[in-house]
Amino acid sequence: MRFLPTDEQSDFARTLRSLLGSAEVPAAVRAWADGDAGPARAVWSRLAGTGLFALAVPEDYEGAGLLPLELSLGFVELGRAGVPGPVVESAAVSVLLTELADEALAKRFLPGLAQGGAPATLTLPGGSPYALDADAAHCFTVSAAGELRLAAGHGARLGSTDPARRLSLPPAGGGELLAAGPAVIRAAGVAGRWARLLTAAQCLGVGEALLARTVEYVKQRTQFGTPIGSFQAVKHRLADTLLDLEFARPLVWAAALSPGPGEVAAAKLAAGEASYRAAMTALQLHGAVGYTEELDLSLWLRKARPLRDAWGSPSACRAEVLRSLTPARR
């Protein structure tokens, strides 16, 4: 039993953090929101260079194997940096195609996904009807009847409360039929669980970024002649934010180690709520300046709520936690 990342795993996360720290991600997010995908693609391409996307693809298809733990540690960093785009969905599509074990489909899509050059997005039964960033990615859809399709184009763009999330409804029933049947439903279930896990990891990173930025802010912002970070009311909100994040983190690790439905739902619930509460605290403690989109803080503030609800709302996750309990714990 050693419930801590290995040195190698920590080094990988540190490498990503430092790479993203110098990648001017906030500018890429703003460009992405304005419809210019170029800067974000440049960020993905640097990420691909670290092997991140290959962690959701088996070795037979130019991947590094399905490694949920390493991938989760990586997605914490994506959240911390605020990386835009269908990163979770691309990984979920990799998992779906891997689980389907259809040689032709795997050969066609997995190498591109492993290399990060061909992002993908995905809608599944029980998930959001809106495809994320379908205008910049291959859009896969799974119907309730178990039909996996590659959508032909994308529907009209719908505004998200986070301008950096570009939503659309996939064209109904259209597109190339790739596979159908119970195997698709089963694979979609696994892919949806990975999407939930990686969103949880991303939430954790978003929450950490919000906390770190707010801590820095309250140290330098003075009112009544003293840094507001010396006021107990301010300190206590930030202490609670750290508490939420620190107790969500091991749930994310455990879910990555054994991605069963209950573990993943618990991780998503805790990380999603921690991140959203961190956003509310960040907003309150920044005051009016935090309520503007000019401040980069807004990039994380606006992300926290959609990520909390994506791939399993808190309510859905709570229900899953209880469903997954066996009558006797052990």
Add this chain to the structure above:
Amino acid sequence: MELAHTADVEAFRAEARTWLRAHVPARPLPSLETAEGFAAHREWEALLHADRWSVVSWPEEYGGRGVDIVKWLVFEEEYWAAGAPGRVAQNGISLLAPTLFDHASAQQRARVLPSMASGEAIWAQAWSEPESGSDLASLTSRAVRTAGGWLLTGQKTWSSRAAFADRAFGIFRTDPDAPKPHQGLTYLMFDLRAPGVTVRPIGRLDGKPAFAELFLDQVFVPDEDVIGEPGQGWRIAMSTTGNERGLTLRSPGRFLAAADRLVGLWRAQGDPSDTALRDRVADAVVGARAYELYTWANASRFAAGAAIGAESSLNKVFWSQYDIALHETALDLLGPDAELAEGEWAEPWVFSLAGPIYAGTNEIQRDIIAERLLGLPKGRR
């Protein structure tokens, strides 16, 4: 990263489980906050000790099994899952013993620990004073030098289980002229039945005499009962508070077992259409799991040589809030039966209410988290 245990740990778990199955009383003991219950729990301590289960992490020479933190946590999981009684010896085992292992002489350890392990001597913590709660360093009870020892004078209060305990440990002012309140304090042990000690039980919110105040009038303490050097009491005491707030006082096993019982109650009595209550049950399950995993991560850090630091404050705020939320959910599930004083959840609920108050209030813990873990400036309290 790895959560699976070694075969050796699992064998230990199986041994503990087998013993507990054979020995845990079939019916709950009376409340340990009553004279009758205290005596019954003391007998349970003796039974545990007879097969060396009372202090598994201690060295064998003092009655333990010398197991590491992983096995201790596994034992705790099994202990609470088996529905075993609360530990009346807890204050001694969790708070004084770690201090003795770190700061006492070999003679003191040999003299004090075996009777603590057997439940023969039950210890109370005598720290708080009427004017010194969270601001513990402001305490005014004195210890004055005399031939061969010290004379204690003053008043201690809110001392858990002191109404029935045998001995107590606390810190006393030995140098009133020290430049700072944290200096000039001395850590010592004394007998609650010594001449000059008056114990006045204080009823808790539910009326049970769960704690007491102690009036001390020239109580003699021999030099051999001073822990560490005179004047070093604060430093020594602070090494104890880390344990109190940290995992040794509230092992995850207790909460895992409580969450299991809550799920059982929800299945038996929950209204399926009440999703708000269902959500709180789910939160209790997730909270227990989070605390368990957080503790395993800490155990991994300790095994790698890290010490308990300000992180223990995170621990303390978490479990104290969690404990209340879990019990409130149980009461809500019970409906009108929640009010019954002899119900299964009533006493644990009352006990949980003290969590955010003792071991340093949660307000103070949040200050520690903000200042030491987040680096925020000291300031207005």
